[in-house]
Every structure is written in structure tokens, then in C-alpha cells.
Amino acid sequence: MAEVIVVGGGVGGMVAALSLARLGHQVLVIERLPRLGGKLAEHHRDGFTFSLGPSLLTMPHVFRDLGLHRTFVEPEELCRYRFADGSALSACRDPDRMAERVERLAPGEGRSWRAFHAWASRCLRAAERTFFAGPPTRLPERAHLSDLAAVAPGRTLAGLARRFFHDRRLRQYVGRYATYAGSSPYRAPAALGCVPALEHEQGGWYVPGGLPRLADDLAALLKEAGAEVRPGTQVEAVLADSRQVTGIRLAGGERVRADVVVANADAATLYGRLLPDRRRMRRIAGLGPSSSVLLLLAGVEGRTPGLAHHSIVFSADYEQEFGDIFDRRRPPRDPTVYIGCSAVDDSSQAPEGAENWVMLVNVPAGDPGGWPVGPEAYRDLVLERLAGRGHDLAGRLRFVDMFTPADIRDRYDAWGGAVYGTAYRGRLAPFLRPGNRGPRRGLYLVGGSTHPGGGLPMVALGGRMVARMVAEDFGPAARGGPA
Known part of the structure; x- marks a missing residue:
């Protein structure tokens, strides 16, 4: 040993x-x-709790197989997508219901979504036999010759979206999975398109008390196994x-x-x-380098009717947005904003009658000192964009704490580095x-x-x-x- x-x-x-x-x-x-946990970090203020890292758990069996017995909760919606034209798509786990919702959003595209989901499922099976099974230097034992074609080699995620969908909004929906890897849909591999299959087949889960509880559980198992921690x-x-x-x-x-x-x-x-x-x-x-994030953590008065646990408010021009991040190395002028509010499913995360909003904006990695506008001015721009797209928090904010990429790297070692x-x-x-x-x-x-x-x-x-x-x-x- x-x-x-x-x-x-x-x-x-x-x-x-x-x-x-x-x-x-x-x-x-x-x-x-x-503390242990890396990205599984959290921030506390005035009775509010905010997760700074992942807010959604896929592949829960990976953690159950390690011996974690914590209860996982599945929100009713995978995500609520809001588009710049005012339309919205409520994503659910069931593929048939999802296809129906896509059809209502964009008539004629329900069949396209079914075809996309079938492709994503094949891609996921191929990834499980190859990429997830071990390092690329080792020949996978269960690989099929067809697995290479199944992941659409050489195609970008944006190219994959164009292959299946004519509607610009649905192309944004597919492209957003590039941000899971800190990338741009115009450069990221099409293989990231297998992530929706994970969500629809295995679900997207929440851990009561916040995902950082997984780090607590792993720390307890380490102690039980006899590992020393410093x-x-x-x-x-x-x-x-x-x-x-x-x-x-x-x-x-x-x-x-x-x-x-x-x-x-x-x-x-x-x-x-x-x-x-x-x-x-x-x-x-x-x-x-990958992209990084600007985090805005807001204590919000009252409850927002119809607010989902996970929401994405898209920009009007996705290509312009990622061009700003990766080519022009500046925060996007019209950003897509992810909103996570765990208080929707977990009352322990905010005082009674209030909400804990985690707002995440993709920005270039590195020190924000090089941005055309300062972080405070950019924070105000983000809140203004949200107000114009149905999420006006004026008069409801108790506070907004802001973490730039440098703040997160230095204080929490999570989401801040390149x-x-x-x-x-x-x-x-x-x-x-x-x-x-x-x-x-x-x-x-x-x-x-x-x-x-x-x-x-x-x-x-x-x-x-x-x-x-x-x-x-x-x-x-x-x-x-x-x-």
C-alpha cells in the first residue's frame, strides 16, 4: 500500500x-x-444562504455509489428559459411533455426536438462507453466503432443546434450547454449536446440545505475511512x-x-x-482560458409569482455575447443571466417570505480591472437588463453582494480561475x-x-x-x- x-x-x-x-x-x-469542497462553497448574510458553485446535480448515482445517503429533491421544472422577445419555455424532465412545450413555443419544432433528444441519447451512451469510462490514452473495453460518429466529431455545439433547429430561440437553448464547460457554443464540441439527455433521462436534482452539503457528507466519509485531513x-x-x-x-x-x-x-x-x-x-x-463568472447574490423581499428554481434570461444576440467574452475580452453588453433561487424548493435558504437570488453572468476570466466599465456599473447594467425582461427587483432588494472572478478565486477557490x-x-x-x-x-x-x-x-x-x-x-x- x-x-x-x-x-x-x-x-x-x-x-x-x-x-x-x-x-x-x-x-x-x-x-x-x-473547509473542504472546492466549488461547493456558500455565502451567508442576514439569514440568506447562497450557493456559489453548482446549483443542479446530474448523475446522482455517482454520489450514491460512494455511500452518500442524503435525500435528493427533484424540482418540478428543469429550467425556465426566457427569451429576448418575451417568450418562455418551461423545460421538464419527461421527453414527450418537453416536445409538446417546444411545439407550442415554435410550431413545427416539436419533431425537431425529439430528433435532437434521440441524438443526445445516442451521444450519451457513446460517452458512457468511452469518455466517461477512462482516460483517452486507454482503449475503452466497451467501445463501439460507431461511437466516434455518435459524438459528431469536428462539429461545434452551435453547428449541432443549426442541424436540428430553425428557430433562433431553440438554438440558444442548445448553445447554453457550452457554458457548463466555460466555453462558447461557437467553439465548444457538439458532444456537450449529450447533457440535455442526462437531464431528461436522469433528472436535475437539488440537495436540501444546498449542494455544499455533499462536501459535508464526503468529509464525513473521509473521516470514517481513516483519511487524515489538514x-x-x-x-x-x-x-x-x-x-x-x-x-x-x-x-x-x-x-x-x-x-x-x-x-x-x-x-x-x-x-x-x-x-x-x-x-x-x-x-x-x-x-x-475558459470564461469565468460575475456573481450577484441578492436578498429579495417577497415571493415572485411563478419563479422557477432555475431560470435563464437570454440575450438578444448570442453570437455577439460570446464574441464579447472570447474575442473582445470584455463583459457582454447584453448578457445572458442565470437565476437560481433555491428558496423556491427550500425554505431554509432565505428568511420567511423572502428569496435568495443567485445571478450568474459569463464574463472573461481574469482581473476585472481591464473591463471597459467597473464591476459596480456592470452590476447595475445586469439588473437593468433583467428589469427590461420581466424581472424588475426595484423596491424589493435588501442587498446585492457582488463577487468578481478575482474575488471568487481568492476567497473561495471556486469558479474564479481560468x-x-x-x-x-x-x-x-x-x-x-x-x-x-x-x-x-x-x-x-x-x-x-x-x-x-x-x-x-x-x-x-x-x-x-x-x-x-x-x-x-x-x-x-x-x-x-x-x-
Whole structure:
């Protein structure tokens, strides 16, 4: 059995640590912040609770398989889409009802949605046999020859939307799934179109008390499995010789020996600072950064009639919006705004008779000091745009707390950094992410910037993949090093 150090206590690192501890390895998790969970962070003010990271859970079986017994709740609507022309689409889980709603929105497109859903389901099956099953360096055991064509290689998500839909609004609906990976629908791979199949087949779920409760559950399971956790501890370097890792160095100089180091950090952080590697950094930087977000957290008086748990208020010109983010490197003048209000389904998240609005706007990654307008002025523009599209909060706001990309990165290590590999080479992005095995024996990578990519269940799957690799390389059956 190996001595394992996991650097970073995000979901991917926690799942890797849990899986390895259960296999009998000696596991130490080191986290810079005083809490575990990574993107599963939250903000509290005046009796309101706001989730700063994921607000929707897909693939709940991934977490149930780890031994989490918490109850999950399925909202009545997957999402309420509001378009610039004043129309709306209420997405539901049942495919037949969804097709009927699409037909009412855009006569003639119900059949197109059914065809899109069938394609997404085939793409999902192919992804489960290949991309979700292990790193791209390994030949999947259950892969079919037809799986390559099933993911529409070389096609963008926007191109996929044009293939199925004539209505501009439905093309926006498909394109928005690019933002799950911090990308643009005009660059992201069509394979992201499998996400709607996940939602309609397995549902979109909420955890009472907020999704950060999943981090609490994983932390409890880590303790039960015998893993040691050191929160509030900064790792300064990963130590290695020319062949293998030997441990880590903490801020202050303490060295901790290890046979295995699992880096649950952005690959750019690993190869840029913790274990410098110029060649790999050049490759990563060449992939281009993802988008980041501006978060507005609002305490809202009263209840909004008909408000869904999840809403998306679309811009009038999607192509212009993503051109602003990725080409002109500025916040979009007409932004799409995601609104999450967990108080719709969970009264613990806001005082009685009030709502907790999380408003998320996609913006360029990095310091907002380079924006044409300051964050405060941009916040006011976002609220003005929402007011013009049916969400006027004038007279109802108790407060609005704002978190820029730099704020989120520095305070919560969630959603604030530039995760590389999803933007400029988007159609090939799934195959260009850094691998889970590093260049030294005993070094492994997990998290949103590595295979299989971002998203809560994906980083959890990545944690399980890494645990399997360590078992292969350092378990009783291992014979001299990695395969």
C-alpha cells in the first residue's frame, strides 16, 4: 500500500482520497482553505444562504455509489428559459411533455426536438462507453466503432443546434450547454449536446440545505475511512526527482514524504508553480482560458409569482455575447443571466417570505480591472437588463453582494480561475485536457482542467479513475511502475 497525499480538497480530490483510503492506502488531504469542497462553497448574510458553485446535480448515482445517503429533491421544472422577445419555455424532465412545450413555443419544432433528444441519447451512451469510462490514452473495453460518429466529431455545439433547429430561440437553448464547460457554443464540441439527455433521462436534482452539503457528507466519509485531513494548509511545491514524486513541501518549509501525489488543482497551477514544467505549460496556455463568472447574490423581499428554481434570461444576440467574452475580452453588453433561487424548493435558504437570488453572468476570466466599465456599473447594467425582461427587483432588494472572478478565486477557490482547454480549441477540447497521469511516477491529476473535465459528477468520476490508476500502479498486483 502507498502513502498518498492529495493536494486540494475539491470534489475530485475528496473522491480520489476516499476511494484510495477504502483500498487501504494511507491518505493525507491538504487544503489551503479552512473547509473542504472546492466549488461547493456558500455565502451567508442576514439569514440568506447562497450557493456559489453548482446549483443542479446530474448523475446522482455517482454520489450514491460512494455511500452518500442524503435525500435528493427533484424540482418540478428543469429550467425556465426566457427569451429576448418575451417568450418562455418551461423545460421538464419527461421527453414527450418537453416536445409538446417546444411545439407550442415554435410550431413545427416539436419533431425537431425529439430528433435532437434521440441524438443526445445516442451521444450519451457513446460517452458512457468511452469518455466517461477512462482516460483517452486507454482503449475503452466497451467501445463501439460507431461511437466516434455518435459524438459528431469536428462539429461545434452551435453547428449541432443549426442541424436540428430553425428557430433562433431553440438554438440558444442548445448553445447554453457550452457554458457548463466555460466555453462558447461557437467553439465548444457538439458532444456537450449529450447533457440535455442526462437531464431528461436522469433528472436535475437539488440537495436540501444546498449542494455544499455533499462536501459535508464526503468529509464525513473521509473521516470514517481513516483519511487524515489538514485544512488551512498551503502546499508550496510538489517534490520529485527525474523519475518519481517524493512528496510535497508546505509553506514554512516542512516536507512531507509520499509515494503518490494527487494534484486536485488546475493543471496550470501544477505545472506553473507546484512542479514547474515549461513544455506542459506552453501546451496548456495554447489551449486558451475558459470564461469565468460575475456573481450577484441578492436578498429579495417577497415571493415572485411563478419563479422557477432555475431560470435563464437570454440575450438578444448570442453570437455577439460570446464574441464579447472570447474575442473582445470584455463583459457582454447584453448578457445572458442565470437565476437560481433555491428558496423556491427550500425554505431554509432565505428568511420567511423572502428569496435568495443567485445571478450568474459569463464574463472573461481574469482581473476585472481591464473591463471597459467597473464591476459596480456592470452590476447595475445586469439588473437593468433583467428589469427590461420581466424581472424588475426595484423596491424589493435588501442587498446585492457582488463577487468578481478575482474575488471568487481568492476567497473561495471556486469558479474564479481560468481553466484551460475549453475555449480556443473547443471542438477538440475533450481530447486536449491534461491527462490524469503526470510525467513522474506517482503523480496524478484530477479536477475540472483534466480528464474527464468540469462539472460535479465529472470531477467525481475523475477521482474514481485516479484511484483505479493508483491501485494499478501501486497495488499488490503492480509490477514495476505504471502501465
